[in-house]
Structures are given as structure tokens and as C-alpha cells.
Amino acid sequence: MKKISINNFDEYCYYEKLPNDLEVYYKPNDTKKNFTVLLGIKYGSTNIEYKKDNNLIKTHEGIAHFLEHKLFDSDTITPFDYYAKTGTDVNAYTTSEYTAFHFSGNNAFLDNLKYLLNWVTNFKTTNEKVEKEKGIILEEERMYQDNPDRILYETIRANTLNKDYHKTKVIGTSDNIKAITKEELETCYNDFYRPDNMFLVLVGSFDLKSASKIVNDILKPIPNPKSKIKKIIIQEPDNVKLTNEIKHMKNITVPKVAYSIKINKKKLEQNKLPKIELDYYLMMIISICFGAASDFREYLLLNNLINTVSYQITEIDTHYLIDFFATSTKPEQLLQELITYLNNLKIAKQDLERIKKVWISQEVKMLDNNDAIINTIIDDILDYGKYINNKIEIIKNMNYETLEKVLKSLDYTNTSSLIILPNN
Amino acid sequence: MEYKELNLGSYNLHLIKTNKFKTINFKLIFRDNIKKEDITIRNLLIDNLTFSTKKYNSRKKMTIKKQQLYDVDVYCSNKRTGLHLQTDFTMSMLHPKYTEEEMLKESIKYFKEIIFNPNVTDEKFDEEIFNVIKENNRIDIITNQENPNFIAVQSLREKLAKNSPISYIMTGYLEDLNVITPHTLYQYYKKFLTTNYIDFYVIGDFDFYEMEHLIKTNFKFTSLNKEKQSIEITLTKHNIYPKTIIKQSSFVQSNLAIAAYFKDLSWYEKRYPATIFNIILGNSPESKFFKDIREKYSCAYSINSVYRRLDDYVLINAGINSKNYKLVIKRIKYCINEMKKGNFDKELEDAKNLYISAVNEINESSSSIIEYYFSLKYLNNDPYEKQIANMQKVTKEEVVAIAKKFKLDIILLLKEKNSNEKNINK
Structure with a gap:
């Protein structure tokens, strides 16, 4: 583990890279009694096309966001139910570049950490649950259609870009959302939610040694799939799509x-x-x-x-x-x-x-x-x-x-x- | 952390000493009994005071000074707290140990300049700047109509308590704005400084004596500092059966806003069992509403309930598809019934933990510590150790008793465009 001084203040963060290439940043803070932990996946709404062992795969717009929603499925106790027991906030979000799952609280840090790591590194859903989620996401999409600032941003982005997938909406279009399947979600999960494509950041009140032990115990044994995933660099032309x-x-x-x-x-x-x-x-x-x-x-x-x-x-x-x-x-x-x-x-x-x-x-x-x-x-x-x-x-x-x-x-x-x- | 309160005659000074933060924060709070006609002019006043001063007579000069003071952050807001109109001037500065020693005095001088040295000539605010801000406030008022949630909730409030402060719009009113002049605004400013109840909070790592001296010498008011009327609103008129109102809109999504109330709650019930009831019903990601209406029936992306204790009602709010309106209402009633039956064993402890965790979070930010001390003194809240102890003692029977006192009052649907009329059933 590497100790990193922050701006030469008397403040430090710690970095370790697990053998499976998952990167971890710890920033303990003795003056705090609360903490936040975020597990990120370098998989966002713009990773619509990618290469898997040299085969081009094209997925539906909005799938990274849909997958983020479906990670909250569970056969036993859902993340919301689990974190509620200790009064801990839990949530997730998707951007153009990454997906994040995070919790914040002031109680039961180590148990909460264990849960997060096990939760996001396992995924199981059903056709029925996927279909049910569509209703929720379609309502979210309809809500955004009433937000003029969002429409302004999404329209200028679509007008500026020809090919790059930043031109698409993070949530996707309603047709795309409706077309997403359980199998497609599983494929994307297996292809992107892999240790060498993830990072973990821990900040606030916690014991560094105990946190690192849990991180290593849970995440170190997870292997990367054998298939090679290559993100596609889109060669966007200089001209804008619409002036x-x-x-x-x-x-x-x-x-x-x-x-x-x-x-x-x-x-x-x-x-x-x-x-x-x-x-x-x-x-x-x-x-x-x-x-x-x-x-x-x-x-x-x-x-x-x-x-x-x-x-x-x-x-x-x-x-x-x-x-x-x-x-x-x-x-x-x-x-x-x-x-x-x-x-x-x-x-x-x-x-x-x-x-x-x-x-x-x-x-x-x-x-x-x-x-x-x-x-x-x-x-x-x-x-x-x-x-x-x-x-x-x-x-x-x-x-x-x-x-x-x-x-x-x-x-x-x-x-x-x-x-x-x-x-x- | 050490807390010291000083009555300085025209205002109360609250000093909170802690080395937990890298900043020193100042909050100057003005309170008055709310009057509808004060809202618009108060908004215009604070925007003028923070836009420019006599010494820094343009937005640019104000910003340059703020940047020279290592990005000292000054902002001001108006809000309604029950029956009071509250104006908060806040300043956050980096502790001088990270910058330069004189930054403390310099920043306080800047704060003082904003409050006491407005950009006024011949008893009139600078006309050019006044007109710019007036136009911006006009736009703030009209852009409310772009927000379906605002329209639904505001329509509901007007039906719930017309002419009461609950129905007041805090962005203000065009008819009031139109008649304000640079001169009338200055007259209002003078009145504002002398008739409000004033509290000044400072939190950070400082010397008590030095800070007291700095504030006393820089901030002198002539206010009588008489406490205002009680802050809490009591609503007395309710519908025996919930009244349904459907309004047409041209938005894509329908917005459902429901007002509900508790019948005759005690001081203790309002603060503890009713708060727990609301968390379980609709104010957490494992609430009855979330699990049933969102997760089980996929009828909404978000649905929640907020207990407005000082306003004496509960607001239930969701964005829905109007074709699901009847189903959503049925499920809301089902969830309330589950509360009445006491079907929340598992959720009870979780709700208490959520509340206690939020109380423990108070000490983690300067602003929430100030709010806490304010609530102790003026909102009649318990100290946090007592809040935690009381919350831990809340029983299932107490929450069931609260559920039985819970009634829906008004249901308002702001209906989306192109919705099928036949599918809407009252």
C-alpha cells in the first residue's frame, strides 16, 4: 500500500492495486465520525459499442443505467433493506463515463463495506424483474422530458456530435429501454463489472488496516474473465452535426x-x-x-x-x-x-x-x-x-x-x- | 465543541468553538412574522444587498473582492419557517491559518459592508442595478410555471390553506414586484434592520474573546429584538372525506400531490411517533410507498411523503402516468391501512436507526450544527442525546395510534397532456 501526501499538508490518502488490477483509494479522516464509500465501474452510457475478443458488440442506449437499477435486485435482502438497518444511506448513479454504487453513514462501517463489495460483484435477475423495472425507468424518462434544462443539454449535445455516444441520453430513449433484455444486461454485467475495470474509494472515519483486510479478502479472489474487452475510440469528425x-x-x-x-x-x-x-x-x-x-x-x-x-x-x-x-x-x-x-x-x-x-x-x-x-x-x-x-x-x-x-x-x-x- | 450565547441587546450572538473544520462560518439570521406583501420586496432586498455595495459598487467589484479574500463565500436566502419569514446571510471563509492572518478581520469587514453599506444614493438603491435585479426576480417568478412539481404542490397548498402562509409563494408575486421602486426598497431596508429579531451564529476554531469583540464592534443594530409570534401553524379546517381535484396541464408526466393531516397530536407525538410514522410510510428507500408503488407496481420513479411539522400537514408527492392514477391512490390507501394494522415490525427499528443516524450526522457539518442550536432555542426541539433516547423508546403501539389519527385531506392530480380521460377515475 502506498501512502500519498495531499498537497504537502498533514493529510494523507493510501493507494493499493490488487493483483486483479482493481484500484483502491483510502482517505481516513480522524476528525470525522461519518464515512462514504463508492465502488465505481468504468462503464457508462457512452459504452454502447465495444469489442469482445475482437467481435463488435452493440447494445441498447441506456443499458448502463438500466443495469445500475437492476443491481438492486436481490433474492434475500435488498441493499435498501440492508443499509436501513444501520441508518445508512445507499444509492447509485450512472454518468456518461461510469457507474457508481455508494453508501454514507456513521455506523457499522466494516459490515456496510462487506455488503457493498459482495453486492456489486454478484448479479442475478429474472425476466419478470427486468420487465417490471421498465415501468419505473420509463416514468423516470418521462419526468426528464418535463425538465427544460435537461432538454437543452441533451439537444445541444446531440447537435454538436455526429458519432460519439455522448450524443445519447444517459437514460436512453423509451424504445431502447423497452427493448432491453435480461440476457443483454447479463452480458454487459459480465463484460464490464470486472475487477480490472473497477475502482473503490473510501473516505472518512474508518480503520485503514481493517478496511484493507476486508477489501482484500473479498475483492482479491475475484478473477477477471478471460475474454478481452476493448472500448472503442470513436473518431468524431471536427464539424458539428447541426450549426x-x-x-x-x-x-x-x-x-x-x-x-x-x-x-x-x-x-x-x-x-x-x-x-x-x-x-x-x-x-x-x-x-x-x-x-x-x-x-x-x-x-x-x-x-x-x-x-x-x-x-x-x-x-x-x-x-x-x-x-x-x-x-x-x-x-x-x-x-x-x-x-x-x-x-x-x-x-x-x-x-x-x-x-x-x-x-x-x-x-x-x-x-x-x-x-x-x-x-x-x-x-x-x-x-x-x-x-x-x-x-x-x-x-x-x-x-x-x-x-x-x-x-x-x-x-x-x-x-x-x-x-x-x-x-x- | 464549546457553545456560548450572549445577549447583546439588539441581537443574540452564538459562538460555537470547534477545530473540526477548515473554515469559519458566520450566519446572520433575521426573523419577522410573515406577511405576504413582504416576500417579494425581501427577495429584491437581499439580491440588491449581495449584488453590490457602496464600496464595491458592481457585481464585478464584489466578486473580485471575494476572490481576493481567498474565495470567501457569501450568500443569502429567504425562507418561510412556519409563521416566520426568515432571512439568512451566510459567510464561509477559510481559516486564516491556511491563508493570511488579517483575512479574519478583512472577511468580517466584507460581511459588514454587505449588511450595512448598501449601494444607495439619495435614499435610493442604485437604479441601474435595481432594474437588473428586478428583471431577474420577475423571471424567477414566471419560471415557476416550468416546473410541474411546483404547480401541483402550489395548487394543493392553495386549496389546503388559502390566504395562510402555507400558500405563500416564496419566489414572490409579480403584482408586488411591479410597484417596488429603488426608494421604497430603501425604506424597507431601514425597517428590515430595526424590526426583525436577530441572531448571529459563528462556528469554527477561534478565540472566544477575540470573536466576540470583532462581532460586537462591527455589527451594531438598533433592533428591539422582540421575539415574534409562535412559529407553528395549526390547521383547523379539513375535509372529512378526501377532496379530489384534477387539473389539466401540458406536461409529459402527471404529478400527484396529496395533503394529509394528523388529528390532535401532542408535543411528544409530533416530534417522535409521527416522525417515525412518516419515515416508514414514505420517507425512506424502504418505505411502504417505495416498496409497493414503485417496486411492486412500477407506477412511479419517485414517491415520498414529507411531514411538515411546523405547517401541520403531510405532503405526499409522486410523478406518475395518469392511467395509473386510480391504482396509485388505491395503493396509497393500502399502505396507510398497513400502518393502522401495525404491519411494520421490521421497519420500525430501521426507521429509528435512520433518524438516529441523521441526528449523529449533525456534528459533521458547520451549517447543521448552527441549525441544531437554532432549533434548540426557537423550534422547541430536544437536545440530541434526548432526541436519540426518546426515539429509541417509541413503541409500535404509539405509531399505530398515530396512524389512526392520519387522514387524507386533499388529492390533487396535475394531469399530463394527451391523457385518456376515461382512464381517470376519481
């Missing part, structure tokens, strides 16, 4: 706007930066140029061009996607202003130094929060293959010259805009 769209929706009262910039990774890799540094510079540019301290945000606010606004960066195999979302009573004017501004981005040196302070502060605050620690470890595992323990050093070393260089390398050729207007 502009204006659509109408019945139940919205104020127009909603989305704007997505699609940048090929190869262009940004010309900056010759380690991936984490490139990611930090990209986020820094967006934070400075569009954050609450920017002149542009001030201008938009004072001219009533935005009511709410948010931005995010998403990474797919071949591209970065920079997204802006807003509610605005003047959507066309907002888009025009945004496009003009993007072509004239400038950053002052003092902005960089100020945001560095903010980010450093957030790194310290994060250590008070079990969920924030888990999320940062998961992001690091998925983005960089391991937990990055020196983020403050990376932030401190960011410099203005490199920031300008990355800013200049941004290419706004491929963009997609979307306006959703009220019906009347």
Missing part, C-alpha cells in the same frame, strides 16, 4: 440558450503541456473570461442579456467541448454578443493570480467534505488514470505566458447554437 437550431417547447416561459464549441484535441496538444495542465489552463480561461468577475458577464447582466448562466468543459475521446448555457429574454442578441466576444478574448495577468488563490482555497476546503474528496479522486482516476496529489503546486506554477499561448490555440470554427423558445 444552429431554434426549437419550441410548450412549458417554458423564458427562452433558453446553449452554445457549444468543439475543439479537436490535436490542436490543443500542440501546446505540449501535460494533460492536467492543459485542462487547468482551459478551465482558467473559461473562468476568467466568463466568470462573475469578468467584464463580459457584467455587460450581459447590466443589459439584461442573461438571467442565469453557466459553463462547462466536457472531454470526449477526440475533442474538448466547451458549453455555455443561459436563460435570456434576448437570446439572439446574447448569441451574437457571445460570438463577438469569443473572437476577442483577452486576459489580464492579475486575473490569473486572483483565480489561482480561489482554486488553492477550494483545494483546502475540499478536505472537509467526504463527497468532494470522493469526486476529485474519481475525476482524477478517469481523466488522468490516478489521483493527482499535488494540485496546489500545479496551480501555483501556472503562468501568464502559457495561459496566453493556450488561449491563442483555441479554435472557434466548429460551434453549435441552440435556442429554445416558448411555444407562444
Whole structure:
């Protein structure tokens, strides 16, 4: 087991890789009386196509999410019933990239851990249970259809991408949900819920030695299946699928706007930066140029061009996607202003130094929060293959010259805009 | 953890010393008896106060200052707590040992600036900023109509207790918003500072004497700090048989909102057996509703019940397909009947454990510790050791007695578009 210092504070996490390649991160915290444990599977809604021993397998959209639901089946005691006995919260979720099963509580840590590990590494369902689940998931899907912000996100994603499966909804379409079978779920479970495709993160109040013993006793003997699973890298073209769209929706009262910039990774890799540094510079540019301290945000606010606004960066195999979302009573004017501004981005040196302070502060605050620690470890595992323990050093070393260089390398050729207007 | 309360005349200062967190948190709470006409102007007021100040007279300058203070986090919210309108100003700062020594004083000065130095000239809030915020508040009010859950629950509240605070909409009202001016807002601000009941909580690792001194010297109010009316609402009018209301909507999914009530509960019953009853019925993933309506009948993705103790009713809420409406109502009644029959042996202990676990969780976050001390003083709650002891003693018979006092009052279905009328049976 490896002891890892966090940002050179007197705080440590521990890492071990089991012989079957399952990775485990422990972050014990003596000042806490509660804990959270998350078992993750690198299997999300975008893993629709994959290769198994060189055979191409295509599954239904939404199957990773469906499988997450069906893991809660049990012949004896269900996870909800088990964790209720100790007043422990248990739940699961599916993203584009992974599926997670987690519990949080302040009681019976070791028993809860044992249960989680045995539960997720065993799967049994029936045709009847699969059919019954469809009713629940279809209601969930119908609920999302009434959420305009979700529709905005899903539509701009579908308009930006041609091939990459980030264009699909995590929950899938109703036709796909209806078509999923017990056999298909079992195949996906056996192909993806394997130790070399899983990670475990434990944070909070627990004894490291006892936790590691349980992890090793339960997970170490689980072998990986002999078949080789290869995730498919989708070669997404640079152009967006749809440049502009204006659509109408019945139940919205104020127009909603989305704007997505699609940048090929190869262009940004010309900056010759380690991936984490490139990611930090990209986020820094967006934070400075569009954050609450920017002149542009001030201008938009004072001219009533935005009511709410948010931005995010998403990474797919071949591209970065920079997204802006807003509610605005003047959507066309907002888009025009945004496009003009993007072509004239400038950053002052003092902005960089100020945001560095903010980010450093957030790194310290994060250590008070079990969920924030888990999320940062998961992001690091998925983005960089391991937990990055020196983020403050990376932030401190960011410099203005490199920031300008990355800013200049941004290419706004491929963009997609979307306006959703009220019906009347 | 050490707790100290000081009556400073115009407000109460609560100092909670603990080295458990890397932050120091401040919460300034203003409370008044709620009046419908205060809601909209109070929303506009807090948004103006936190948007800019006299010294930092734009959103940009406010944000830059906040970032210079190592991302000090200041936010404000209005909420209704029973019969009170409560405004919370919260500031969370990194402990100066991680930044610079003077950050404590600097951050408190920033907090003080927000409360006492608004962006006002000639007794008027800055007009340009005022208009921006007013437009944003207008949009907050109208976008409620995008949310089927809001529409269903709000319609239900209006049927349940029209003109009572239960039916008040906390995002405010357009007719009130339209008549507010920068001048009337400033008049309201002056009244706000002098007529509210004020509590100031600070939690973190600090020196008691130093913190008391810093707060006393920076925060001076002229409020009389008279305690307001009782916080709890008592609903007296109920339907003997549940009244059903069906409203048409153009949403994809139907939303079911039900108001229910307990007949004549004691102080003890409200806090303990009724809370347990609600957890078992519909407030946990192993609740009767979850297991029956979601898991067994696949009729909903989520269905839950929330006991609004201060408002004297229980809200049952689910997103459903209207073709299953009749079945869902039948199953809800079945679950309630199971409670009356005492068919919850296994769930009783689990519900107690869930509650106790939640009580034990209080000490794990600054905000929940502040809420706990607030609830001890103003919501008449027991200290947590007593809460745990009392909860452990709750018997099955007590919960059955509560179930027998539980009645459905109003059932409201916000019906989806294209639903088949013939399938809806009242």
C-alpha cells in the first residue's frame, strides 16, 4: 500500500492495486465520525459499442443505467433493506463515463463495506424483474422530458456530435429501454463489472488496516474473465452535426440558450503541456473570461442579456467541448454578443493570480467534505488514470505566458447554437 | 465543541468553538412574522444587498473582492419557517491559518459592508442595478410555471390553506414586484434592520474573546429584538372525506400531490411517533410507498411523503402516468391501512436507526450544527442525546395510534397532456 501526501499538508490518502488490477483509494479522516464509500465501474452510457475478443458488440442506449437499477435486485435482502438497518444511506448513479454504487453513514462501517463489495460483484435477475423495472425507468424518462434544462443539454449535445455516444441520453430513449433484455444486461454485467475495470474509494472515519483486510479478502479472489474487452475510440469528425437550431417547447416561459464549441484535441496538444495542465489552463480561461468577475458577464447582466448562466468543459475521446448555457429574454442578441466576444478574448495577468488563490482555497476546503474528496479522486482516476496529489503546486506554477499561448490555440470554427423558445 | 450565547441587546450572538473544520462560518439570521406583501420586496432586498455595495459598487467589484479574500463565500436566502419569514446571510471563509492572518478581520469587514453599506444614493438603491435585479426576480417568478412539481404542490397548498402562509409563494408575486421602486426598497431596508429579531451564529476554531469583540464592534443594530409570534401553524379546517381535484396541464408526466393531516397530536407525538410514522410510510428507500408503488407496481420513479411539522400537514408527492392514477391512490390507501394494522415490525427499528443516524450526522457539518442550536432555542426541539433516547423508546403501539389519527385531506392530480380521460377515475 502506498501512502500519498495531499498537497504537502498533514493529510494523507493510501493507494493499493490488487493483483486483479482493481484500484483502491483510502482517505481516513480522524476528525470525522461519518464515512462514504463508492465502488465505481468504468462503464457508462457512452459504452454502447465495444469489442469482445475482437467481435463488435452493440447494445441498447441506456443499458448502463438500466443495469445500475437492476443491481438492486436481490433474492434475500435488498441493499435498501440492508443499509436501513444501520441508518445508512445507499444509492447509485450512472454518468456518461461510469457507474457508481455508494453508501454514507456513521455506523457499522466494516459490515456496510462487506455488503457493498459482495453486492456489486454478484448479479442475478429474472425476466419478470427486468420487465417490471421498465415501468419505473420509463416514468423516470418521462419526468426528464418535463425538465427544460435537461432538454437543452441533451439537444445541444446531440447537435454538436455526429458519432460519439455522448450524443445519447444517459437514460436512453423509451424504445431502447423497452427493448432491453435480461440476457443483454447479463452480458454487459459480465463484460464490464470486472475487477480490472473497477475502482473503490473510501473516505472518512474508518480503520485503514481493517478496511484493507476486508477489501482484500473479498475483492482479491475475484478473477477477471478471460475474454478481452476493448472500448472503442470513436473518431468524431471536427464539424458539428447541426450549426444552429431554434426549437419550441410548450412549458417554458423564458427562452433558453446553449452554445457549444468543439475543439479537436490535436490542436490543443500542440501546446505540449501535460494533460492536467492543459485542462487547468482551459478551465482558467473559461473562468476568467466568463466568470462573475469578468467584464463580459457584467455587460450581459447590466443589459439584461442573461438571467442565469453557466459553463462547462466536457472531454470526449477526440475533442474538448466547451458549453455555455443561459436563460435570456434576448437570446439572439446574447448569441451574437457571445460570438463577438469569443473572437476577442483577452486576459489580464492579475486575473490569473486572483483565480489561482480561489482554486488553492477550494483545494483546502475540499478536505472537509467526504463527497468532494470522493469526486476529485474519481475525476482524477478517469481523466488522468490516478489521483493527482499535488494540485496546489500545479496551480501555483501556472503562468501568464502559457495561459496566453493556450488561449491563442483555441479554435472557434466548429460551434453549435441552440435556442429554445416558448411555444407562444 | 464549546457553545456560548450572549445577549447583546439588539441581537443574540452564538459562538460555537470547534477545530473540526477548515473554515469559519458566520450566519446572520433575521426573523419577522410573515406577511405576504413582504416576500417579494425581501427577495429584491437581499439580491440588491449581495449584488453590490457602496464600496464595491458592481457585481464585478464584489466578486473580485471575494476572490481576493481567498474565495470567501457569501450568500443569502429567504425562507418561510412556519409563521416566520426568515432571512439568512451566510459567510464561509477559510481559516486564516491556511491563508493570511488579517483575512479574519478583512472577511468580517466584507460581511459588514454587505449588511450595512448598501449601494444607495439619495435614499435610493442604485437604479441601474435595481432594474437588473428586478428583471431577474420577475423571471424567477414566471419560471415557476416550468416546473410541474411546483404547480401541483402550489395548487394543493392553495386549496389546503388559502390566504395562510402555507400558500405563500416564496419566489414572490409579480403584482408586488411591479410597484417596488429603488426608494421604497430603501425604506424597507431601514425597517428590515430595526424590526426583525436577530441572531448571529459563528462556528469554527477561534478565540472566544477575540470573536466576540470583532462581532460586537462591527455589527451594531438598533433592533428591539422582540421575539415574534409562535412559529407553528395549526390547521383547523379539513375535509372529512378526501377532496379530489384534477387539473389539466401540458406536461409529459402527471404529478400527484396529496395533503394529509394528523388529528390532535401532542408535543411528544409530533416530534417522535409521527416522525417515525412518516419515515416508514414514505420517507425512506424502504418505505411502504417505495416498496409497493414503485417496486411492486412500477407506477412511479419517485414517491415520498414529507411531514411538515411546523405547517401541520403531510405532503405526499409522486410523478406518475395518469392511467395509473386510480391504482396509485388505491395503493396509497393500502399502505396507510398497513400502518393502522401495525404491519411494520421490521421497519420500525430501521426507521429509528435512520433518524438516529441523521441526528449523529449533525456534528459533521458547520451549517447543521448552527441549525441544531437554532432549533434548540426557537423550534422547541430536544437536545440530541434526548432526541436519540426518546426515539429509541417509541413503541409500535404509539405509531399505530398515530396512524389512526392520519387522514387524507386533499388529492390533487396535475394531469399530463394527451391523457385518456376515461382512464381517470376519481
